[in-house]
Amino acid sequence: MFVYESTKSGFLDDVLAGRLVSEIKRGYQSHGIGMGASSEIRSWKNSLQYMHTVLINSSVPDNAGVAIEFKIPLTSRRVDFLLSGYDNADNANVIIIELKQWSGDSTQMVADKDGIVKTPLGGGIHETTHPSYQASSYAQLLKDFNVTVREKPINLYPLAYLHNFESEHREKLDNETYQSYIAKAPLYIREDTRQLREFVASQIDTGDNRKNLYEMSNGKIRPAKSLQRSLLSMLERQDEFTLIDSQKVVFEKAVELAIQSRRDGQKRVLLIEGGPGTGKTVVAINILAELIQQDMITQYVSKNRAPRDVYEQKLRGDKLVKQIKHLFTGAGSFVETETNTIPALIADEAHRLNEESTFFGRGENQIMEIINAAKFSVFFIDENQRVHIDDIGSKQEIRQHARNLNADIEEMTLTSQFRCNGSRGYVAWVDDMLQIRQTANADGFDLEFDIHVFDSPHALHTAIEQKNNQNRVSRVVAGYCWEWEKDGRADPSISDITIGNYERSWNLDTNDPWAITEGSIDQVGCIHTCQGLEFDYVGVIIGEDLKYRDGDIIVDHEERASTDRSLFGIKKMFRENPNKAAETAEEVIKNTYRTLLTRGMKGCYLYCCDDELQSYLKTRVENISINS
Structure with a gap:
């Protein structure tokens, strides 16, 4: 699917007449897609003006195919710009161009990660994939899944064009760290327009009037x-x-x-x-x-x-x-x-x-x-x-x-239980302990599972660190009761969670999965980074959103961090429908802790911020020992 498709001459005419962006808008609308904010429209005007400069004086034939925003199969991603035609040996070629507006002064190399850079995105500096990696991955995906690309074949030539990137900053992106990806998808910056024009012309000697683009777009999708x-x-x-x-x-x-x-x-x-x-x-x-x-x-x-x-x-x-x-x-x-x-x-x-x-x-x-x-x-x-x-x-x-x-x-x-040392009884015990439902496992369960309530978060974290060193991956997690401030999300020196003199960071916001990344043992994970996963041992810090009063487990949604979106809108719901709001808050908070408490294969270690809940859990765990 293309948002816009034409020939080289048609594209140049649309730019010259000032109608290209409106044609792109029309293409989005015809496919039922929202184009986005005005900033996105401005970026298109800027980037496509540069592509106009690349093509206007090139030897690329006027009837070479041009397409904008080609949807990649199996993804929500789109190729920014494509050119199609034949080389002088009559090979069918498509050039894949990833366009970036990045400037050099705000882009940073990330040397210790594969194919990752830092650049301004969404109002802050974030990690993202290197443009050459991105372009080459699009080409690889098409080769892996598009039958026409493989069997005709259509030769794909991916590249990245950073038309605002200054030459004095070239080394940030064009260096040994990224060389394997640049070899697959060459990187062009602002001063490389002439070289880019020459490369494009060398791959498209004869126009195809969009034929190769159409065949690629309509190709059957099957894994290689x-x-x-x-x-x-x-x-x-x-x-x-x-x-x-x-x-x-x-x-x-x-x-x-x-x-x-x-x-x-x-x-x-x-x-x-x-x-x-x-x-x-x-x-x-x-x-x-x-x-x-x-x-x-x-x-x-x-x-x-x-x-x-x-x-x-x-x-x-x-x-x-x-x-x-x-x-x-x-x-x-x-x-x-x-x-x-x-x-x-x-x-x-x-x-x-x-x-x-x-x-x-x-x-x-x-x-x-x-x-x-x-x-x-x-x-x-x-x-x-x-x-x-x-x-x-x-x-x-x-x-x-x-x-x-x-x-x-x-x-x-x-039905078979492979976590919690194979004990379905432990899961039932958790349900009973949290008062989600009454079970026959009020005082214990049928197989050995290491469960312990610690007197401090320090002691809990130290015990989990020792398990992590001895066995498979073990991690500490917590209820989302501490803020995760935007500016410090990738900074390990920022302490988000403070309980007395215990200070730790929330799981760092990087491209690496927190659950299995080396060094994550120093941090504390939340429901969003551990649900669906498992650890050898899990340490759970239960925040002030779960309490014990007069024999009842109660929830306090006011203790949830404002940065947690899990209960976003609950205050309005309490005003409009208090009963439904109370039920929703109880379900979300209790299910959160049920999920955290069942991440361990061999054991679960606990600490509660609420003193009465801490005492209640100690009693429940002591009863397990007495009755086992």
């Missing part, structure tokens, strides 16, 4: 054999992705239904319920890998970035394989996707799905959008892990949208 082999080898060498018990049964049913939908075209939905530690994500990754082997485009979908990043990194291990990243996507990626475009989508943590996708300011319902986009969709759900006021994921909601979209629906349950 190289991607299939790579993904399979990654999965086979990772023991933690092995399926057992009900996991294997669910996996086989999902593969069977996906293949049926491919054969008969009937839309199908598989709804899988599973509590904490039942292996929902492990099954999801296995389904993803198997359907890719079956020549079916498939994506793993989750609202939270944390599980996507962690499992993508776990899957590839120490291999520098980048193309699988596009198999992992956010829940808001399917607003524009037409019905049955994607053979299969796997929605993990489906309880976290929202109504509005907030993708280009649009979206109706993420559950509906996923079911609509895919011939076959899988939803993994635990309704007791809804931890945000906007979470709508429920079995009933999924059933309703499946019926509305004429999808056949089947339901299954994952």
Whole structure:
């Protein structure tokens, strides 16, 4: 899909006549896409004026194809600018140009991370991918999934053009740290306009009147054999992705239904319920890998970035394989996707799905959008892990949208417990202790699980640090009761959490997954960086939003940090519907701690900021020891 397409001569005429931006606006509107703020429109005017300069005196034929904003399959990303034609050997070529408005004085090199730079984005300095990495990843994605690009073939030439970037700052981006990506996608800055013009002309000797662009845009989408082999080898060498018990049964049913939908075209939905530690994500990754082997485009979908990043990194291990990243996507990626475009989508943590996708300011319902986009969709759900006021994921909601979209629906349950030392009883004990529901596990559970209440957050953190040194990854997490100030989110010297003389940073805001990044043991994670993940041992600091009074567990939403959006709008809800607001606040806060308390494989260590809750939990844990 192109927002704008023309020829070189048509593009130059549109720029000269001052109508290019209005044509781009019209293209956005015809595809039902919001173009964005006035700043985005200004950036288009600026960048495309530079492309006009590149092309106007070049030897590129007038009938060479030009396209703006080409949507990359399987992503919400778009290529800024494309040129198409044939070289002097009659090879079909498409040049992929990533345009950036960056200036050199505000851009910084990040030497210790792969393909990452810092530059102003969204009102602050943030980490993002190097422009050459970005352009080369687009080309790689097209090679991996577009049949026409692979088989015709169409040669892709990615590059990055930073037309505002000053030469005195070149070394920040054009250096050894990024050389592997610059070799794949050359980097051009302000003073390189002549060289860029020469490169473009060298690849397009004869015009194609947009033919190669059309063929690429309409090419069938199917995974390349190289991607299939790579993904399979990654999965086979990772023991933690092995399926057992009900996991294997669910996996086989999902593969069977996906293949049926491919054969008969009937839309199908598989709804899988599973509590904490039942292996929902492990099954999801296995389904993803198997359907890719079956020549079916498939994506793993989750609202939270944390599980996507962690499992993508776990899957590839120490291999520098980048193309699988596009198999992992956010829940808001399917607003524009037409019905049955994607053979299969796997929605993990489906309880976290929202109504509005907030993708280009649009979206109706993420559950509906996923079911609509895919011939076959899988939803993994635990309704007791809804931890945000906007979470709508429920079995009933999924059933309703499946019926509305004429999808056949089947339901299954994952039962075996692989976390909490295999004890379903511990999860039931947590529910009883938090007074979510009464269970038969009020005074204990059936298998050994290391649970301890510490007298200080210092002692808790030290104990978790020792476990982290001895075993697999262990981490400290907390309820979101301390502010996460914007200016210090990437600064480890900033102490966000202060309890007496205990001071720590919240999980740092970087591109690396907090849950598995070396050094994260010094920080404290929150619900948003650990949900859907697991640790060997978890240390949980329970903030003042959960208290114990007169025999009851009570919640206090006023103690939540203002930077936490989980209860955004609750004050208005209390004014309009106090009963509903109280129920919502209790569900979100108790589910948050239920989720945090069930992240550990072998043990959970606790500290409570509320003295009465601390005493209550000590008594509950002592009763476990007495009765075990």
